[in-house]
Amino acid sequence: MTVYPSIHILGFGAIGSLIGVHLQKYGGTKVIPLFRSLERLNEFKKNKCKTSIKPLFDLSLGLVTEQFTSAACPETFKGKIDNLIITCKTYQTADALRPFLPYLHNESNIIMIQNGLGVTELLKEEVFTGTDLKPNLFQGVIGHGIFQDKEIKSQYNFAGFVNCKISKLPEDDKNIIETFDQLNEWKKNDLIKALLALENSLAVVHMTYQELLLGQLEKFLVNCCINSVTSIVDCINGELANCGEPVFTSIIEEALNVFQTAYKPLFEYPQIFDKTENGKLPKLDVAGRLNLDVTVKSTIEMGCIINGSNSSSMRQDVLNLRDTEIDYINGYIVTLCRKFSLPESDAKVNRTIQQLVKLRLRLNQTRHESQLA
Numbered sequence: 001m002t003v004y005p006s007i008h009i010l011g012f013g014a015i016g017s018l019i020g021v022h023l024q025k026y027g028g029t030k031v032i033p034l035f036r037s038l039e040r041l042n043e044f045k046k047n048k049c050k051t052s053i054k055p056l057f058d059l060s061l062g063l064v065t066e067q068f069t070s071a072a073c074p075e076t077f078k079g080k081i082d083n084l085i086i087t088c089k090t091y092q093t094a095d096a097l098r099p100f101l102p103y104l105h106n107e108s109n110i111i112m113i114q115n116g117l118g119v120t121e122l123l124k125e126e127v128f129t130g131t132d133l134k135p136n137l138f139q140g141v142i143g144h145g146i147f148q149d150k151e152i153k154s155q156y157n158f159a160g161f162v163n164c165k166i167s168k169l170p171e172d173d174k175n176i177i178e179t180f181d182q183l184n185e186w187k188k189n190d191l192i193k194a195l196l197a198l199e200n201s202l203a204v205v206h207m208t209y210q211e212l213l214l215g216q217l218e219k220f221l222v223n224c225c226i227n228s229v230t231s232i233v234d235c236i237n238g239e240l241a242n243c244g245e246p247v248f249t250s251i252i253e254e255a256l257n258v259f260q261t262a263y264k265p266l267f268e269y270p271q272i273f274d275k276t277e278n279g280k281l282p283k284l285d286v287a288g289r290l291n292l293d294v295t296v297k298s299t300i301e302m303g304c305i306i307n308g309s310n311s312s313s314m315r316q317d318v319l320n321l322r323d324t325e326i327d328y329i330n331g332y333i334v335t336l337c338r339k340f341s342l343p344e345s346d347a348k349v350n351r352t353i354q355q356l357v358k359l360r361l362r363l364n365q366t367r368h369e370s371q372l373a
């Protein structure tokens with residue numbers, strides 16, 4: 001009989017619940033949600049530790065409910081963490097992870113399933129420092145769309161079924177190429193095996209890091225345009241279909257220039273592929289996919305046409321006066337310039353966009369405060 005490992009989930013919100021419910025229901029895994037405080041854990045317990053997923057994209061699939069009786073928080077935690085899925089917002093990650101550091105070890109598997117870029121660097125530079133901790137780090141890129149129900153707080157509405165790509169993160173940023181042999185080795189890893197049990201129910205796909213990175217950068221560019229611009233000008237995505245192109249072009253052109261330095265090994269991949277024995281590496285059209293014309297067109301198509309009636313998650317955050325993930329989206333271009341000692345002016349468009357999103361949020365908060373006074 002297969003013995004499935006326990007998996008802890010840090011950030012049991014929309015994405016954390018989606019993955020947790022599916023892992024327990026279809027993956028046979030025991031899932032342990034980790035909450036920020038005793039107060040939040042007790043709220044969860046009041047609802048009998050139950051979470052439901054309502055598949056809005058196909059209601060014939062029916063509501064799926066699971067119970068997570070081992071849920072914990074820093075004050076109640078016992079034992080160790082072998083497998084951890086991080087699904088809090090990017091900017092929440094460092095604070096969320098710190099209380100659980102003593103329970104991690106060098107064989108722990110950690111996957112971050114979040115939008116944006118830069119969390120891995122943050123963990124290595126600011127969270128794991130001063131410890132000998134070197135867990136196995138993985139990255140997930142999730143395309144599914146899900147949100148909390150307004151009335152039933154323990155229910156999440158699964159609105160859009162897309163897929164979830166997963167990969168092992170490289171140990172060394174300069175050596176990002178993963179062969180099919182290495183990929184197959186990672187298929188024996190407990191966390192990868194557990195997630196691959198969701199191949200059908202959540203369309204989980206395990207791929208080489210270079211394949212994941214290329215898709216992640218494409219998705220990142222869409223987010224750099226749609227999330228921030230809809231937040232600044234306060235509109236739904238579709239309203240930018242006929243007028244967004246000039247600003248999208250400026251954002252993407254600058255980001256692609258920075259990528260040429262920051263992700264040099266990816267842009268050099270075709271030469272490496274040509275020199276490698278057939279069948280060892282996947283073929284990738286990096287230049288064909290990460291080019292200005294193609295990415296601007298696909299941003300308009302994906303962002304403004306296919307998801308035209310959507311209000312972006314960042315716009316929702318700004319409207320609801322919550323912090324945003326802007327520092328890990330447009331702000332990450334600014335971070336990359338600093339990291340690679342590029343001139344500050346190489347990120348002037350994305351820095352301005354980052355500042356405008358922060359301004360929009362602050363403005364909304366100030367207006368709200370003055371209404372209350």
Ligand SMILES: NC(=O)c1ccc[n+]([C@@H]2O[C@H](COP(=O)([O-])OP(=O)(O)OC[C@H]3O[C@@H](n4cnc5c(N)ncnc54)[C@H](OP(=O)(O)O)[C@@H]3O)[C@@H](O)[C@H]2O)c1
Pocket residue numbers: 010011012013014015016034035036037040087088089090092095096097113114115116142143144145146147313325
């Ligand atoms: N939702 C989607 O459709 C979607 C799609 C693609 C990608 N993503 C990405 O996935 C990530 C997660 O998004 P989400 O929509 O799932 O966000 P979310 O619903 O806000 O969930 C985040 C969860 O993290 C928890 N959290 C925050 N700080 C914590 C701490 N210190 N300790 C423990 N838990 C903590 C929050 O709990 P509290 O209530 O206590 O704050 C919340 O339950 C983001 O990067 C997002 O961009 C989301």
